[in-house]
Amino acid sequence: MSGVHGVELGVFVFFFLLVTVMGFVAARWRRGEHLDSLDEWGLGGRSFGTFVSWFLIGGDIYTAYTFVAVPALLYAGNMIGFFAVPYTIILYPIIFVFLPRLWSVSHRHGYVTPADFIRGRFGSKGLALAVAVTGVLATMPYIALQLVGIQVVLEVMGIGNGSDSWFVKDLPLLIAFAVLAAYTYSSGLRAPALIAFVKDTLIYIVIIVAVIYLPTKLGGWDGIFAAAKTSFGHANDAAVAAGKPPSAGIIPAQPLHWAYVSLALGSALALFMYPHSLTGVLASKNRSVIRRNASLLPAYSFLLGLLALLGFAAVAAGVKTDNAQLAVPLMFRAMFPDWFAGVAFAAIAIGALVPAAIMSIAAANLWTRNVYKAFINPTATPKQEARQSKLISLVVKFGALIFVVALPNEFAINLQLLGGVWILQTLPALVGGLYTRWFHRYALLAGWAVGMVYGTWVAYIQPSAADPHAHFGSSLAVVPLTDTKGYIALTAFVLNMVVVVLATLAMRALKVSEGVDETRPDDYHADAGDPGVHEVPLEEPGTAPATG
Numbered sequence: 001m002s003g004v005h006g007v008e009l010g011v012f013v014f015f016f017l018l019v020t021v022m023g024f025v026a027a028r029w030r031r032g033e034h035l036d037s038l039d040e041w042g043l044g045g046r047s048f049g050t051f052v053s054w055f056l057i058g059g060d061i062y063t064a065y066t067f068v069a070v071p072a073l074l075y076a077g078n079m080i081g082f083f084a085v086p087y088t089i090i091l092y093p094i095i096f097v098f099l100p101r102l103w104s105v106s107h108r109h110g111y112v113t114p115a116d117f118i119r120g121r122f123g124s125k126g127l128a129l130a131v132a133v134t135g136v137l138a139t140m141p142y143i144a145l146q147l148v149g150i151q152v153v154l155e156v157m158g159i160g161n162g163s164d165s166w167f168v169k170d171l172p173l174l175i176a177f178a179v180l181a182a183y184t185y186s187s188g189l190r191a192p193a194l195i196a197f198v199k200d201t202l203i204y205i206v207i208i209v210a211v212i213y214l215p216t217k218l219g220g221w222d223g224i225f226a227a228a229k230t231s232f233g234h235a236n237d238a239a240v241a242a243g244k245p246p247s248a249g250i251i252p253a254q255p256l257h258w259a260y261v262s263l264a265l266g267s268a269l270a271l272f273m274y275p276h277s278l279t280g281v282l283a284s285k286n287r288s289v290i291r292r293n294a295s296l297l298p299a300y301s302f303l304l305g306l307l308a309l310l311g312f313a314a315v316a317a318g319v320k321t322d323n324a325q326l327a328v329p330l331m332f333r334a335m336f337p338d339w340f341a342g343v344a345f346a347a348i349a350i351g352a353l354v355p356a357a358i359m360s361i362a363a364a365n366l367w368t369r370n371v372y373k374a375f376i377n378p379t380a381t382p383k384q385e386a387r388q389s390k391l392i393s394l395v396v397k398f399g400a401l402i403f404v405v406a407l408p409n410e411f412a413i414n415l416q417l418l419g420g421v422w423i424l425q426t427l428p429a430l431v432g433g434l435y436t437r438w439f440h441r442y443a444l445l446a447g448w449a450v451g452m453v454y455g456t457w458v459a460y461i462q463p464s465a466a467d468p469h470a471h472f473g474s475s476l477a478v479v480p481l482t483d484t485k486g487y488i489a490l491t492a493f494v495l496n497m498v499v500v501v502l503a504t505l506a507m508r509a510l511k512v513s514e515g516v517d518e519t520r521p522d523d524y525h526a527d528a529g530d531p532g533v534h535e536v537p538l539e540e541p542g543t544a545p546a547t548g
Helices: 006-028 050-061 064-075 081-109 114-122 125-156 166-187 190-217 220-241 254-271 275-282 287-296 298-316 324-335 338-376 382-406 409-424 427-435 441-460 488-510 521-525
Strands: 476-478 485-487
Touching (some): 006 166, 050 190, 050 275, 050 338, 064 081, 064 324, 064 338, 081 114, 081 254, 081 287, 081 521, 114 338, 125 166, 125 275, 125 324, 125 409, 190 220, 220 298, 254 409, 254 488, 275 338, 287 298, 324 338, 338 382, 409 441, 441 488, 476 488, 485 488
Antiparallel strands (some): 476 485
16 A cells, blocks of 8 residues: 555546636636625525536535445444435435425525524524534534545555655645635635536446446355455454454344434434535525425435445455555455546545535634624625635634644544534524424523533543543443433434423523514525515625625
């Protein structure tokens, strides 16, 4: 793994340069009169149709780390690693039901972030700030994990290996994200939207070729599953001999069934709470685009299922590595010609650039709308907002880069465990607010705080399998009052909801002010062309933002 293959590197560089050019060209693609507003820079003019949105949202959800981590779990014999497939299946009906309502009210009032909606719905800057801070906290390690995905590819290609200098070793990564920062600053959301075409096309080509070609070399899928079962059996025998419980297998053991179910359900509920996921949705041009995409995006679930099986294929191919994240890239290098391995590595790296760009834009928009405009400069013009988001998007990328370069990869991975725990605590305010104002704003804030504290603490005290003294070692923990393990985020969410309901009853009994709701019932059904909707993307520079 120490030598650099020229053909692999050449193909990789070609595709990287291609998407770099596309990133800068995107500034003129489907452009309005200017990029000096968050509607244009941060939401692509709110004008993306079904085709563009399908690539953008899919490219946002299925990140480089997804394409590295999911098969890595199965390669390591993690019996619940396949939960990622059912959770995406559960996800899309949820999108179909509630996201069109969010699109409508956001377009009617010019909301750019989910926290904008929370402020308008509940009349609470404090609750909006809590949602915004949670979104930024959950997004930062997510961006860092995209860098981890690129690092995996660079390591397998041998770039930087054998060097004692951190600068030489991480220079390619620094260059990649400097370029990403430049074209994101220049083009905004249009850059990842355009690059997503290349990313998704490459991913589909690589995965389809792999699942057809690899079985012909590894004895068919029967042979692949048999090899995985044998390998995991040997690993379990060794664990038992060492006095440890068996931990590897093809399907979850009975004690882990609830863990599997809770991970799938909790992850499905959490995924579209992330601000970057909602950014792609709010960039759609009408409600029908969202519903059509909820029907079409399950094609990615099919792709994810095929991808997961590559973890078993790596076992059958005899790949040996202590770092399971390297398993599939190493298999591609061993089983395919250099040029195709280069295509696969480029697909993974570009798969990091698209979501990283969207995530940084979403985090920057949260800062601009819900901190800068809400508390620092309430009279900020659209141009000032756009400038602020552009600068903060650079800060966010730089912070994620520091995460990866200065700290062990496990640190970013462990913090990402908290991402799902944190972001799920915003669901009562966001989804609940789309249907009712019965929940009191202070009750929602109290429930959020309890869920955040409980979830963070329980995640902190979880040891890892390799180190019983480590922290943030698992996303699973024993559910209170039971002896069954479940997803920490879902347990914290249930506790959050209990507090919200009880506190709401108390606040209503005490007749505490509920705040002013600036939305109206018909706002949640508004569509493109309705009064107050189509005007939003057409604001001229210097006019007051339509945020109510």
